[in-house]
Amino acid sequence: MFGADPEALEQEAKRLEIAAGGISSIDRHLTANLHAAPWRGRKADRYRANWDAIERQRLQAAATFLRDGARTLRQNAEEQRRASARESGSISGLRPKRQPPQIIRETRLDAFLESHGLKKQQGYELKSSSLPLFNGIPSAQDVKQGEAGDCYFAVGLASIAVADPSLIEKMITKNSDGTYTVTFHNPDGSMTAVTVDGNLYMNKYGNPAYGHGDNDQWFAIAEKAFAVYKGGYPATEGGCPTDVFSLVTGQPAHLGMVSDLSSRQVWDQVTKSIDGHTPAAAQTADYEGFRNGVHGDHAYSITGYETHGDQKIVVVRNPWGDHPSPNGEIKMPLDTFMKAFAILNWSE
Amino acid sequence: MALPPIPIRTLLEEADLVIVATVVRVIERRNDAPISDLPVTYSDRGTAAGSERCLLQIDRILRGVEDQREIEVLKPIAQYTLEVGDHGPFFLGTTQDGYVLLGRYGPTIWTIDAVAAALE
Numbered sequence: 001m002f003g004a005d006p007e008a009l010e011q012e013a014k015r016l017e018i019a020a021g022g023i024s025s026i027d028r029h030l031t032a033n034l035h036a037a038p039w040r041g042r043k044a045d046r047y048r049a050n051w052d053a054i055e056r057q058r059l060q061a062a063a064t065f066l067r068d069g070a071r072t073l074r075q076n077a078e079e080q081r082r083a084s085a086r087e088s089g090s091i092s093g094l095r096p097k098r099q100p101p102q103i104i105r106e107t108r109l110d111a112f113l114e115s116h117g118l119k120k121q122q123g124y125e126l127k128s129s130s131l132p133l134f135n136g137i138p139s140a141q142d143v144k145q146g147e148a149g150d151c152y153f154a155v156g157l158a159s160i161a162v163a164d165p166s167l168i169e170k171m172i173t174k175n176s177d178g179t180y181t182v183t184f185h186n187p188d189g190s191m192t193a194v195t196v197d198g199n200l201y202m203n204k205y206g207n208p209a210y211g212h213g214d215n216d217q218w219f220a221i222a223e224k225a226f227a228v229y230k231g232g233y234p235a236t237e238g239g240c241p242t243d244v245f246s247l248v249t250g251q252p253a254h255l256g257m258v259s260d261l262s263s264r265q266v267w268d269q270v271t272k273s274i275d276g277h278t279p280a281a282a283q284t285a286d287y288e289g290f291r292n293g294v295h296g297d298h299a300y301s302i303t304g305y306e307t308h309g310d311q312k313i314v315v316v317r318n319p320w321g322d323h324p325s326p327n328g329e330i331k332m333p334l335d336t337f338m339k340a341f342a343i344l345n346w347s348e
Numbered sequence: 349m350a351l352p353p354i355p356i357r358t359l360l361e362e363a364d365l366v367i368v369a370t371v372v373r374v375i376e377r378r379n380d381a382p383i384s385d386l387p388v389t390y391s392d393r394g395t396a397a398g399s400e401r402c403l404l405q406i407d408r409i410l411r412g413v414e415d416q417r418e419i420e421v422l423k424p425i426a427q428y429t430l431e432v433g434d435h436g437p438f439f440l441g442t443t444q445d446g447y448v449l450l451g452r453y454g455p456t457i458w459t460i461d462a463v464a465a466a467l468e
Contacts, residue, residue, distance in 0.1 A: 014389070017389060018387045018388060018389055021387070021388030021389055022388055024388070033379065036377060144352075145351070145352055146352070147351060149350075149351060149392035149394065150392060151350055151391050151392045152390070152391045152392060155391075205357075205358055205361070207355075237392055237394065238384070238386040238390045238391070238392050238393050238394065239390055239391070239392065240387075240389055240390055240391065241391075255389060283389075283391045284391070286388060286393060286395050287395065288395060288396060288397040288426075288427050288428055288429055289397075289427065289428040289429060289453070289454065290456070295350045295427075296350070296395060296427075297350050297391060297392060297393055297394075297395035297427070298350035298391055298392070299391040299392075320352040320353070321352075323352070323353065343389060
């Protein structure tokens with residue numbers, strides 16, 4: 001074999017990015033703890049000054065070194081893909097041939113939770129919903145995150161609904177027995193079809209406990225099937241919109257560290273995604289609370305862009321659905337976007 | 349973890365005291381928040397700030413009774429940190445150890461007007 005396996009290079013690049021992010025995370029935690037520590041006096045001041053001026057710089061340099069390595073690997077992967085495409089004479093050379101769809105798991109959430117010993121949260125009750133699966137064309141506004149820590153899943157689906165609502169409609173099928181089948185694309189090219197009923201968990205105040213929409217239930221059904229796919233609602237906690245893009249579209253998806261990109265590159269990717277009707281999202285860094293109007297450890301859909309003279313505006317949407325604005329959207333100048341977000345996600 | 353804020357009406361069901369107050373002192377800040385082992389490229393990793401004991405100066409009581417002008421409260425492990433000067437509505441529950449702050453976020457997540465309207 002000549003050349004390289006682009007998928008393997010991408011995987012290595014992702015590992016390097018994760019390691020770089022880990023160093024940055026350690027840097028932030030250590031620095032915050034050092035400055036908050038109850039240690040006063042000249043020695044403490046000197047140590048903190050040395051930390052900020054020298055030790056932190058070393059950590060940041062190590063993170064940069066790893067990110068540079070990841071960028072190089074991605075470039076090599078891209079060159080290899082182009083070379084393979086030239087050799088095969090068609091764009092189909094870009095992806096391994098997909099296996100035929102097959103149902104590899106079919107279950108109901110209730111039975112699944114029972115068999116896996118996952119207890120219902122206290123006070124939660126399963127109830128049927130009178131809402132239709134779809135109420136018109138699926139949109140981002142149908143997506144409201146609930147009590148599961150799966151903002152990335154909500155964001156992934158909301159972004160896809162903005163880019164190409166037909167993908168959402170194709171993903172979920174209503175069966176003749178009233179159940180729903182949700183089909184996911186696995187990373188290995190196979191597909192998983194998960195069948196769930198329409199009962200949803202309500203909290204003790206009678207409100208939907210997990211993800212939901214106000215006028216339809218496609219997001220709630222998709223999230224329920226995703227919970228089965230992952231092994232229960234708690235198992236859905238923590239993830240990346242990029243993975244959800246591929247899970248639904250079956251297409252390659254990418255992430256880039258905003259710190260590694262110029263504002264022009266970010267703007268070009270945002271406009272390319274919106275104009276090309278492909279999903280895009282952004283993730284904040286790992287901090288508590290709000291900065292630049294967005295929450296840490298959180299993901300946002302990119303739902304549009306605007307230009308006002310020289311000013312470039314990126315429109316993002318919080319998957320909470322009604323915060324900070326009634327529709328969850330924030331119009332953010334590009335320079336604020338660059339400060340607010342750590343990771344950009346996009347799909348082909 | 350960035351879960352949606354708990355609705356005002358749910359907080360009101362749980363709260364024993366609802367006040368408008370200002371943080372005047374952070375008495376203790378603990379390093380007791382769990383550290384996530386999920387990849388840093390993930391969102392909803394479970395990031396949280398450690399618990400704090402703070403002194404609140406009550407500006408206005410919206411519901412409940414409290415004779416003291418300043419009260420000590422526990423901010424549990426949560427997705428926010430309280431700083432001196434933070435101001436806004438606080439929802440408080442009571443435990444045998446005293447007041448504990450309710451809700452996932454700090455006093456800026458709901459406006460005073462929104463809380464007052466929900467109380468009417």
